[in-house]
Amino acid sequence: MADLPLVLLHAYPVDARMWNAVREPLAARTRVITPDQRGLGRTPLPxxxxxxxxxxxxxDVLALLDKLELERVVLGGCSMGGYVTLAVLRAAPxxxxxxxxxxxxxxxxTDEARANRLTAAERAETEGTAVWLAEAMLPILLSEETRSSRPGVVATVRELIESQPPGGVAWAQRAMAARPDSTEALREARVPTLVVVGExxxxxxxxxxxxxxxxAPDxxxxxxxxxGHLTxxxxxxxxxxAILDWLPGQAR
Incomplete structure (x- = not known):
């Protein structure tokens, strides 16, 4: 619904600053909330x-909504943030x-992806995350076009990755590895759904x-x-x- 606040959850292994360039145009239309997720950014790992x-x-997201006295929101996320969004949908549609x-x-x-996540979690705990995590993630997160022609974006993403606590990185990898399939929850969602992806x-x-x-039904x-992966x-x-063009359709 157009009058509902918009909550956006960030990707791994960065924090809510990834939304900085998106926030201003969105905030001109609606209330925008971009929290750090547990163990990343400024949010501790309980x-x-x-x-x-x-x-x-x-x-955590539901507790934040309660704290802000928000009964219902438009909820979204990028990458891991999307996984958490679907977890909220399963828990409290x-x-x-x-x-x-x-x-x-x-x-x-997949089994292979799960094994890779657990390996990365162990490495983060034993070695920390300096240098190797950003080097491993940049080719995965950013398109070749971005990496070759936009050094500022590359530098920003590198700084975001390297500022994340190793414990939070490990927690996120293990949590993502353990996540269930959410296809059925999405199929049963009776709300408008916008899907955005990099070419x-x-x-x-x-x-x-x-x-x-x-x-999604809608x-x-x-x-x-x-x-690439960090649009x-x-x-x-x-x-x-994409979000602003879609939001007027939420007035149901």
């Missing part, structure tokens, strides 16, 4: 001995008035985005040219325009 689960991250799924997917990890996203490619848009797909940083104007 219960470090508790088994990592995105269900706990979803409870009545709190979600619309979905914005950016460079994400509803399916669970060159290799992590959650346009085909996966198209499947989500088709699975889905809209926007593919942004030239961008809010690679194509912020495109992301903002």
């Amino acid at each position: 219960d470090p001995d508790r088994e990592p689960s995105l269900d706990d991250a979803a409870r 009545e709190r979600v008035g619309g979905l914005v799924l950016v460079d994400t997917k509803a399916t669970a990890d 060159h996203d290799t992590v959650t490619p346009p085909e996966a985005a198209r499947e989500m848009a088709e699975t 889905g809209t797909l926007v593919v942004l040219p030239g961008a 809010p940083l690679e194509a912020p104007e495109g992301v903002a325009t």
Whole structure:
């Protein structure tokens, strides 16, 4: 709904600053809330001995909505933020008035992806995350076009990655590895759903985005040219325009 606040959850392994270039045009139209998720950015990691689960991250979001006295919001996220968005949808669909799924997917990890996440989590805990994490993630997160022609974006993403606490990085990887398939929750969602994806996203490619848009009962797909997996940083104007063009349709 057009009058509902918009909550946007960030990707891994960065924090809410990834939305900085998107916030201003969106805030001119609606209230925008961009929290750091547990263990990343400025948000501490509670219960470090508790088994990592995105269900706990979803409870964090619901607790934030309660604190802000928000009964219902348009909820969205990029990559891991999208996984958490779908976890909130599974837990409390009545709190979600619309979905914005950016460079994400509803399916669970493959066995290979899960193993890679657990390996990265162990490395973060034993070695820290300096240098190697950014070097490993930049080719995955950003399109070749962005990496070769936009050094400012590359530098921003590198700084965001390198500022994240190793414990939060490890927690996020283990929580994402354990996440269930959310396809059925998306299929049962009775709210408008916007799916945004970068043309060159290799992590959650346009085909996966198209499947989500088709699975949602009221889905809209926007593919942004030239961008990879972090469209809010690679194509912020495109992301903002996609959301703003879609928001008027939420007045139900």
